[in-house]
Amino acid sequence: xTPVFPxxxxxxxxxxxxxxxxxxxxxxxxxxxxFGDRGTGKSTAVRALSQLLPPIRAVAGCPFNCMPDRSTxxxxxxxxxxxxxxxxxxxxxxxxxxxxxxxxxxxxxxLEAALTTGEKRFEPGLLARAHRGxxxxxxVNLLEDHIVDLLLDVAVSGTCIVERExxxxxxxxxxxxxxxxxxxxxxxxxxxxxxxxxxxxxxxxTDINERIEIVRRRDAFEHDPQKFxxxxxxxxxxxxxxxxxxxxxxxSIAVPxxxxxxxxxxxxxxxxxxxxxELTLMRASRAAAAxxxxxxxxxxxxxxxxxxxxxxxxxxxxxxxxxxxARIARALEMLLAA
Amino acid sequence: MKEAAVAAAEQRWSDALAAARLLATLPFxxxxxxxxxxxxxxxxxxxxxxxxxxxxxxxxxxIPAGADVDRLVGGLDLAATLGAxRPLISTGLLARASGGxxxxxxxxxxxxxxxxxxxxxxxRNEVADRxxxxxxxxFLLIALDEGEGEEAxxxxxxxxxxxxxxxxxxxxxxxxxxxxxxxxxxxxxxxALADLSEALGIGSVRALVLALATARALADGAxxxxxxxxxxxxxxxxxxxxxxxWPDAEDQPDETPRPPQSxxxxxxxxxxxxxxxxxxxxxxxxxxxxxxxxxxPKAGSRYxxxxxxxxxxxxxxxxxxxxVGVRAAVPRAGQRLALVETLKAAAPWQALRQREHPRPxxxxxxxxxxxxxxxxxxxxxxxxxxxxxxxSAALARLGEAKGAVELLLARAYVRRDEVALVAFRGAAAxxxxxxTRSLARARxxxxxxxxxxxTPIARALELAGDLALGCRARGRxxxxxxxxxxxxxxxxxxxxxxxxxxxxxxRALQLAGIASILIDTAPRPRAEGPRLARAMGARHVPLPRVxxxxxxxxVANGQ
Numbered sequence: 051x052t053p054v055f056p057x058x059x060x061x062x063x064x065x066x067x068x069x070x071x072x073x074x075x076x077x078x079x080x081x082x083x084x085f086g087d088r089g090t091g092k093s094t095a096v097r098a099l100s101q102l103l104p105p106i107r108a109v110a111g112c113p114f115n116c117m118p119d120r121s122t123x124x125x126x127x128x129x130x131x132x133x134x135x136x137x138x139x140x141x142x143x144x145x146x147x148x149x150x151x152x153x154x155x156x157x158x159x160x161l162e163a164a165l166t167t168g169e170k171r172f173e174p175g176l177l178a179r180a181h182r183g184x185x186x187x188x189x190v191n192l193l194e195d196h197i198v199d200l201l202l203d204v205a206v207s208g209t210c211i212v213e214r215e216x217x218x219x220x221x222x223x224x225x226x227x228x229x230x231x232x233x234x235x236x237x238x239x240x241x242x243x244x245x246x247x248x249x250x251x252x253x254x255x256t257d258i259n260e261r262i263e264i265v266r267r268r269d270a271f272e273h274d275p276q277k278f279x280x281x282x283x284x285x286x287x288x289x290x291x292x293x294x295x296x297x298x299x300x301x302s303i304a305v306p307x308x309x310x311x312x313x314x315x316x317x318x319x320x321x322x323x324x325x326x327x328e329l330t331l332m333r334a335s336r337a338a339a340a341x342x343x344x345x346x347x348x349x350x351x352x353x354x355x356x357x358x359x360x361x362x363x364x365x366x367x368x369x370x371x372x373x374x375x376a377r378i379a380r381a382l383e384m385l386l387a388a
Numbered sequence: 389m390k391e392a393a394v395a396a397a398e399q400r401w402s403d404a405l406a407a408a409r410l411l412a413t414l415p416f417x418x419x420x421x422x423x424x425x426x427x428x429x430x431x432x433x434x435x436x437x438x439x440x441x442x443x444x445x446x447x448x449x450x451i452p453a454g455a456d457v458d459r460l461v462g463g464l465d466l467a468a469t470l471g472a473x474r475p476l477i478s479t480g481l482l483a484r485a486s487g488g489x490x491x492x493x494x495x496x497x498x499x500x501x502x503x504x505x506x507x508x509x510x511x512r513n514e515v516a517d518r519x520x521x522x523x524x525x526x527f528l529l530i531a532l533d534e535g536e537g538e539e540a541x542x543x544x545x546x547x548x549x550x551x552x553x554x555x556x557x558x559x560x561x562x563x564x565x566x567x568x569x570x571x572x573x574x575x576x577x578x579x580a581l582a583d584l585s586e587a588l589g590i591g592s593v594r595a596l597v598l599a600l601a602t603a604r605a606l607a608d609g610a611x612x613x614x615x616x617x618x619x620x621x622x623x624x625x626x627x628x629x630x631x632x633x634w635p636d637a638e639d640q641p642d643e644t645p646r647p648p649q650s651x652x653x654x655x656x657x658x659x660x661x662x663x664x665x666x667x668x669x670x671x672x673x674x675x676x677x678x679x680x681x682x683x684x685p686k687a688g689s690r691y692x693x694x695x696x697x698x699x700x701x702x703x704x705x706x707x708x709x710x711x712v713g714v715r716a717a718v719p720r721a722g723q724r725l726a727l728v729e730t731l732k733a734a735a736p737w738q739a740l741r742q743r744e745h746p747r748p749x750x751x752x753x754x755x756x757x758x759x760x761x762x763x764x765x766x767x768x769x770x771x772x773x774x775x776x777x778x779x780s781a782a783l784a785r786l787g788e789a790k791g792a793v794e795l796l797l798a799r800a801y802v803r804r805d806e807v808a809l810v811a812f813r814g815a816a817a818x819x820x821x822x823x824t825r826s827l828a829r830a831r832x833x834x835x836x837x838x839x840x841x842x843t844p845i846a847r848a849l850e851l852a853g854d855l856a857l858g859c860r861a862r863g864r865x866x867x868x869x870x871x872x873x874x875x876x877x878x879x880x881x882x883x884x885x886x887x888x889x890x891x892x893x894x895r896a897l898q899l900a901g902i903a904s905i906l907i908d909t910a911p912r913p914r915a916e917g918p919r920l921a922r923a924m925g926a927r928h929v930p931l932p933r934v935x936x937x938x939x940x941x942x943v944a945n946g947q
Contacts, residue, residue, distance in 0.1 A: 088592070265597050
């Protein structure tokens with residue numbers, strides 16, 4: 051296995067790392083959209099996170115990442131003598147490449163089987179492999195329209211339905227969609243943008259010392275990856291523990307009424323469309339509280355996650371470029387002072 | 389001045405040879421090199437130096453023109469499998485190049501999907517084939533960029549290649565001797581490179597990582613400790629080509645507080661980081677082109693990457709899009725076999741074929757049975773605005789034109805069309821906004837539109853024509869919208885009558901078959917407007933007082 055750059059060793063990019071951890075604690079929150087220039091460590095961070103998370107239990111050899119105690123697999127997998135053998139595997143991390151064709155994404159007829167034995171078998175696509183894991187789409191704003199439609203469909207329903215080439219298959223596909231892209235190169239359709247729960251902006255670091263540190267660590271990693279991973283193992287493990295703790299505590303965190311009211315007032319003040327903003331705000335604040343040591347959500351947690359949850363939901367007019375970050379900060383200040 | 393230019397050329401050639409020697413030692417960590425040059429003696433000499441320096445038996449794989457994702461990645465070769473009746477796997481080109489060199493000629497024409505794939509392979513050192521199996525793919529990429537002008541290799545690939553060489557115009561000559569210089573501590577070297585990249589305005593941290601890796605590879609290749617000469621050469625090969633501005637004369641390299649040196653390095657003899665940085669800056673200054681202007685880096689010019697000049701990349705059938713039916717053909721590069729249709733076409737002939745050529749248990753498929761998917765992309769259009777920003781157009785009309793463009797942008801956003809903006813005034817026409825769907829950029833370009841000066845209509849039409857042909861080559865339908873009062877007073881060359889020159893340029897547009905609309909903003913009806921429109925083959929829409937909504941309506945009706 052090629053060693054992966056450790057999550058804890060990533061320099062800077064605090065907002066992005068925080069958003070990813072929040073999404074990891076509560077997968078129901080939804081995906082994360084990372085806006086930013088090339089070469090800012092976006093895919094490194096997501097890949098590192100997927101390595102960090104506790105491995106999942108799945109049926110041995112099942113390409114759909116089926117859970118051992120459920121029988122939702124479209125292809126009977128590993129059911130030898132009526133029992134499915136379970137195995138432990140790392141959280142799936144799937145890259146959706148820029149030129150992906152529909153049949154690679156959704157799955158298609160298994161050609162080797164069809165041509166050699168004449169069997170009609172379904173070859174799972176990228177969505178099947180991403181089930182219970184992360185689907186990372188780089189340059190999501192350049193994605194083909196019909197692939198975007200497909201992703202939206204599956205993201206909403208959680209099921210991938212394939213009806214083509216004589217196949218009729220339906221399999222679960224619940225994954226965290228992490229998208230990255232540079233808005234300078236094209237606009238993201240509003241339906242897809244809305245599908246992302248949280249959004250963050252990353253910029254190339256300008257502080258020269260930070261840049262030197264990034265290069266230093268990258269160089270050390272390339273020089274001796276095993277040693278580097280070993281050196282950061284403890285820090286990484288601490289992050290993994292905090293995520294695991296967060297997941298355990300999530301259901302016991304209380305959301306007081308004042309905090310709910312704050313969230314609602316904030317969204318209405320900013321004119322965020324629909325209710326998804328408030329729901330995301332509440333879920334994300336709870337996840338943020340779970341990552342810490344408190345037992346209930348406070349206005350601080352709301353203030354922390356508000357930019358991530360709301361900055362991409364505020365544009366009234368596609369040409370409106372007024373900085374949403376500033377608007378959110380002002381609104382928060384006003385509401386918290388009151 | 390001339391001696392300086394000659395000396396710079398000699399240095400560049402010398403550096404290129406040094407780079408060739410370095411690449412021959414296969415330093416995979418630096419990704420590879422991008423060589424910008426047309427085929428010629430300089431490029432040949434460089435490749436010879438590189439390939440000649442490789443150890444015997446090193447795999448060298450050349451990517452053929454028009455190679456698509458399937459060939460790069462490998463996997464089941466469908467057409468061959470059907471023909472032979474048993475699975476025939478073809479090894480992808482990337483896996484075949486593992487442990488050696490991958491040469492990519494005409495790099496600027498590589499399709500974006502393939503470029504993204506190669507970039508990912510460079511980063512992860514492995515590639516997954518069509519069947520999903522991972523293969524080791526650690527190679528050095530030599531991208532031969534033959535693009536002219538704006539055409540260039542895809543940025544996603546270019547930024548992962550450490551060395552950028554510009555060989556155009558260089559003549560092969562004997563190599564200069566490089567002085568190695570004093571040994572340098574790695575921390576000091578890193579700090580100096582960081583200072584230099586800051587001075588040159590290079591934002592990307594990856595460039596800095598690659599520069600350091602190149603310096604180390606140079607030192608390791610000679611089996612000597614890291615020295616000044618290595619840093620200077622790495623700076624010239626990696627950082628200088630990515631420079632966006634001149635290093636400021638007043639900028640002192642040691643202004644920012646330096647992190648404390650680690651204890652082990654304090655006893656190593658070597659120059660101070662500040663001196664080193666100055667050394668590198670001087671070396672860089674000698675090589676920077678004198679006309680490097682202070683400008684913001686163009687974020688991903690989509691128009692440039694992959695756009696063919698003239699009749700370059702005319703795809704008869706689009707490679708991506710929704711499948712709409714099949715047609716009979718043997719699958720070639722980029723076309724996907726429609727398996728079920730193929731089998732259905734071959735099925736009725738089995739009995740006959742078995743009798744003629746008995747092959748028990750095999751399904752016999754012939755060439756005439758093969759079917760490929762037909763893909764369809766929705767026709768997308770690009771609207772090119774030509775705005776007269778000269779003195780003859782009032783400032784208010786300029787404001788209205790901008791307003792119209794904004795409204796059209798909003799409309800284009802919904803319909804997924806692109807908009808481009810060309811402004812003309814004084815003696816020149818300028819492409820202010822290359823075709824883009826990005827509203828962020830459109831906004832910014834519009835805000836900066838200046839006014840005043842002469843009216844060079846001919847030049848503007850010429851520029852717009854080039855742009856439109858480029859759009860067409862990319863498969864989009866261009867529409868030109870000219871907003872002007874048509875009072876041309878600047879011709880493309882001295883001695884020509886401005887109006888006649890404008891009409892000549894307009895006729896060229898009509899011959900090229902580019903749809904256009906002329907929005908005449910002259911305050912009183914004049915003969916020039918309709919005449920120019922006739923020459924362009926455009927619809928003439930007189931709007932003495934330009935109003936944004938009416939412009940939008942005119943364009944909407946015209947499309």
